[in-house]
Amino acid sequence: MNKNLVDLLSKTMQTCFDKGIFEKKDVPSIEVEAPKENSHGDYATNIAMILASILKMNPRTIATRIIENIEDGDNILEKVEIAGPGFINFFIKDTIWATLLAEVDEKDDRYGESEIGKGKRVQVEFVSANPTGPLHVGHARGAVIGDVVANILQASGYSVSREYYINDAGNQMNNLGRSVLYRYRQLLGEEIDYPDECYQGHYINNLASEILTKDGDRHQSEVEEEVISLFTDYAAGSILEGIKNDLEAFGVVFDCFFSERELYKDDGVETLLRELQEKQYIYREGNTLWFRTTDFGDEKDRVVVRDNGEPTYFAADIAYHKNKYERGFDTVIDVWGADHHGYVPRMYAGIQALGKKKEALDVILVQLVNLLRGGKPIAMSTRAGEFVTLREVVDEVGKDAARYNFLLRRSxxxxxFDLELVKEQSNENPVYYVQYAHARICSIMRTAVERGHTIPGYHDVNPSLLSLPEEFNIIKAIDRFPELIEGSAKAGEPHRITFYINDLASAFHSYYNKNRVISDDAELTHARLFLVKCIGIILRNALHLLGVSAPERM
RNA sequence: GCGCCUGUAGCUCAGCUGGAUAGAGCAACGGACUUCUAAUCCGUAGGUCCUUGGUUCGAAUCCAAGCAGGCGUGCCA
Structure with missing residues (x-):
């Protein structure tokens, strides 16, 4: 409906220009929104006030001219009013509302999808945790947000790829292998002073004993420098396997795991450095190579090759992003922990040096999670190996509750994140509120069928029987769903969906308590069954986008 | 020191990119189950949108300064 009115208004503006009522000027984009106040109509636009300064006319005069020239061909408008400083308020005919549901019925599980992406290729890179230990809760929020952003983009007509970048080339990997090796030797009875900088978690011991079972004691006598890579490879592979499993249990599946090592194997970093040098973004100080990121607004230049000749992580990351674009992605979205925010300007510098526009990269920063139990913070230390793993959280509270609660706030x-609250199956837990609405709708449908009704489609009902104000409001909300998804996609903000379905579920629960869906009046029953069915479709589609199940019974 | 983020009801947070009288959940109080699921609903109460200026028809939203909290400020990843 919103779009209809925008179209109507742009045609009207055209008419006014053609007739010479307004001097021809560039018109800013017309926006129509639903006012909070019912007396302000069903929809309103501020276009007259925007145009006031451009056309140098009184906004109320502009509004009057616009209204005079509206051609309501489809006959949807009850009345149009000018209010306040120059708002144009639209009142939609009551009979129009129910007709909006035809589209929901027709598109069903595709209702809410759009083509705004026009098939553009987008990559969403997220999680990307080092394979040096299992995922913990801190990773979980980024995992869900990345996953859902990808879902939303996909529904909006983008061609989406989900990617996990494996930082498996740095110093830390060597450290990992060493950690496992020392534990292995300890298991064989050697006295070893286990270094502080080695990984402390118990999973290291597990990996060590796995190798012991597999290979016996034959690595004990081998030279540390020679055998360490074997331990590294085994540990990284095994940990990564675990990470994949944990993510899958959390409902997150990637299209691609990209290894940093591959980047070096293909000389990606070398090639990149040459390119930057050719473009004169690099200068040398002794053995150190600096990238002049300040050319692109960074606050200081950054080192890309260290004094010892090794490229920095940053260099590899630019090469990685170059690789992304070479694979044909138009836009790349990085989901990062907010503690990496200082990294953002230099990454933008990186891609701009590659000749990309700033718009080709979008960084979504995800704030850290405060893990609580019963209101008390849970202390976590990755170094000391004391942390609550993602797996533990999913096992304890369930996938649905975990995901939904991570989507409850702006990233x-x-x-x-309070484990007791998230686990609780009560009114404190929003996920069940929404799921319950869906289950309730399914229950109504079952009862209706038991009583001999067939579940109606749009053409089986008399739309004019949906005439209550609360029914209009529900339809208005349903009608807004596709716009909501579009907005959510453009902004990369999945939380909008949780807020929306919470409102819709609330409207439904209220409606349910006030009105009977199934009654002796067969025609009315069918009309209401149809409305309720449409609500169910929205809830199901929305939950699906969030990767949360829509149960039929609870 | 500098940079980024945050500051909205007692608490946790929305506020659709500048709109009309700022919203929701929780907590508090009072009500509704012989009816299609009470994991629900209805009602009451709750505000210096951190402060001060600026931009304009109009600011929680934009700009400047200040205050408070968080994070960052490696030739670590």
Missing amino acids: NSHLD
């Missing part, structure tokens, strides 16, 4: 804001 940018801090999130308290």
Whole structure:
């Protein structure tokens, strides 16, 4: 409906220009929104006030001219009013509302999808945790946000690829292998002073004993420098396997795992450095190579090759992003922990040096999670190996509750995640509120069928029987769903969906308590069954986008 | 020191990119189950949108300064 009105208004503006009522000027994009106040109509636009300064006319005069020239061909408008400083308020005919549901019925599980992406290729890179230990809760929020952003983009007509970048080339990997090796030797009875900088978690011991079972004691006598890579490879592979399993249990599946090592194997970093040098973004100080990121607004230049000749992580990361674009992605989205925010300007510098526009990269920063139990913070230390793993959380609270609760806030804001609350199956837990609405709708459908009704489609009902104000409001909300998904896709903000379905579920619960869906009046029953069915479709589609199940019974 | 983020009801947070009288959940109080699922609903109460200026028809939203909290500020990843 919103779009219809925008179209109507742009045609009207055209008419006004053609007739010479307004001097021809560039018109800013017309926006129509639903006012909070019912007396302000069903929809309103501020276009007259925007045009006031451009056309140098009184906004109320502009509004009057616009209204005079509206051609309501489809006959949807009850009345149009000018209010306040120059708002144009639209009142839609009551009979129009129910007709909007035809589209929901027709598109069914595809309702909410759009083509705004026009098939553009987008890559969403997220999680990308080092394979030096299992995923913990801190990774979980980024995992869900990345996954859902990808879902939303896919529904909006983008061609989406989900990618996990494996940092398996750095110093830390060597450290991992060493850690396992020392534990292995300890298991064989050697006295070893286990270094502080080695990984402390118990999973290291497990990996060590796995190797012991597999290979016996034959690595004990081998030279550390020679055998360490074997331990590294085994540990990284095994940990990565675990990470994949944990993610899958969390409902997150990647299209691609990209290894940093591959980048070096293909000389990706070398090639990149040459390119930057040719483009004169590099200067040398002794053995150190600096990238002049300040050319692109970074606050200081950054080292890409260290004094010892080794490229920095940053260099590899630019090469990695170059590789992404070479694989044909138009836009690349990076989901990072907010503690990496200082990294953002230099990454933008990196891609701009490659000749990409800033718009080709979008960084979504995810704030850290405050893990609580019963209101008390849970202390975590990755170094000391004391942390709550993603797997533990999913096992304890369930996939649905875990995911939903991570989507309850804007990514940018801090999130308290209280295991007791998230686990609780009560009104404190929003996920069940929404799921319950869906289950309830399914229950109504079952009862209706038991009583001999068939579940109606749009053409089986008399739309004019949906005439209550709360029914209009529900339809209005349903009608807004596709726009909501579009907005959510453009902004990369999945939380909008959780807020929306919470409102819709609330409207439904309220409606349910006030009105009977199934009654003696067969025609009315069918109309309401149809409305309720449409609500169910929205809830199901939305939950699906969030990767949360829509149960038929609870 | 510098940079980024945050500051909205007692608590946790929305606020659709500048719109009309700022919203929701929780907590508090009072009500509704012989009816299609009470994991629900209805009602009451709750505000210096951190402060001060600026931009304009109009600011929680934009700009500047300040205050408070978080994070960052490696030739670590």
